[in-house]
Amino acid sequence: MIILILSLFDIFKREKSLEDYLERLRELQEETFDILINIAGSYFDRGKHEDAKEYLEKAFKVALEMDDKELEALVLDSMGEVYLDKREIGTALEYFKEAFKIYSSIKSPLREEMKEKISEVEKMKEAIELAKLREELEETPKVPEVRKFEVDVNSILPKLKTLVRRLENVSLYESYPSESALEELKEALEIASAINDELSEASLLLFLGTYSFEKGDYEGAFNYFKHAEDILNKRRDKKSLGTVNVFLAVLYLIRGDEKESLENFKTALKLFKDIDDSEASKIVMDIFNSLYRIKG
């Protein structure tokens, strides 16, 4: 009893204000946060991702409790690092983007650093996806017996059209949408062929091939693209040729010829790589993944 009274007296004697206690609470929270982050870091160093994530989640709650946005962003950034280490790049990017959003909202100088990190990781993601695709393409001999393909033209058509739109010479003809204008274009093709204007001829073949493809006339489209391929091979126009190869890859698949389809995908990818056109490579990869149902 005496001890209790003495300890109570001791509390009053210290005369700590509410502000002191709040300050002490804040210090304890900061300490807790540091400890949790350090534990998570130690687990991370040992490759124990799940444990690291568990402690980061705890740290996130402390950051929320402290209402400290910078610390919240720090946890999300660290969580992104854990996913990155697990090679779950997509999820890592989601965490980095969320951290970036918070850093931006509080105008933190770390915002720029995070922006750069996101850009680096996006490049990394792209490179890994390309490597995966190449690996898939290398393994083609084993593929046909075990895979089942389904050509969902509607799902890939917008991407194919994006590739065509990137070709300046071909996109010129997009303003000719009607059936009657189509006859004019066919006439123009005959003239271009007669006067040996290969550039116009190839562009018109590519446009008419795309038009036929869109209308579901796959035989017609195939003939236009094969003809365009011959001309473009001579002209060494890698960008247009790559686009033609992608269409041919899809058309071969529609015809049930997987081997030729994969060859054309490979060629397209190589051509776009030669001209350092990563955007086109990505579109090819998306089309390939849609057709072959490879998990992202």
Next chain:
Amino acid sequence: MRSYDVIGFEDLLGDVTPGDLILLYGPPKVGKSIFCYQFLYSGLKGGEPCLYIAADYGSRQLEQRMMEFNWFLQPHIQNGEVYIIDLLTRLAGIKVEDSASVKFSSAQNLADLMVKVGVGTRELFRKSSKFRSVLDSLTMIFAFNPPNLVLRLMKAYKGRVSEANGIGLVVHTIGTVEPQFESSLMELADWKIFFDGENIQLESSAGERSAKYTITGEGIKYWGLER
């Protein structure tokens, strides 16, 4: 002045605008979740995609429960018009993988939940200039986290939904948390909707209105609007 006409669901919500957060509250088993399904489905029919956080049931159960009212969710999930964050299935020990439209998280992992909400709102914002978001309900989240953290989470959630021009609906069962936290939740909401099994009361800074409701095989029917 009470009118005895039947009121359409969207008319009932009439002046709720994008950026608003609605708190739907009431005792258990009075139709709060059915209101959520109706809010989701009505939005989809009007071309508004939806972010749905299922905290008290899994995404499969959500589909099944909605089917009871002839509201079929699957085509909308396939079209990417619904982005579901399922907080229960993994907690129940079922092994599941995320898909493009259904993501699995848990009520304990608030960082993961917030990131998924961020991704979901961004995805839907890209699809449509306005969308809806539902969180049904806070009960599990309160059960796993200190109430003040849940309030902070709600503030962040409101911010995410609002900046993406969405309308947020959050469900709370009264009595599952201390009264002072319930009051803070109320303060956070732009609209408060109270369900008691027979009456629905809507309250915002603009005023109040109430109506009667009945749960039918076609969802909830509202009638007898009083302003």
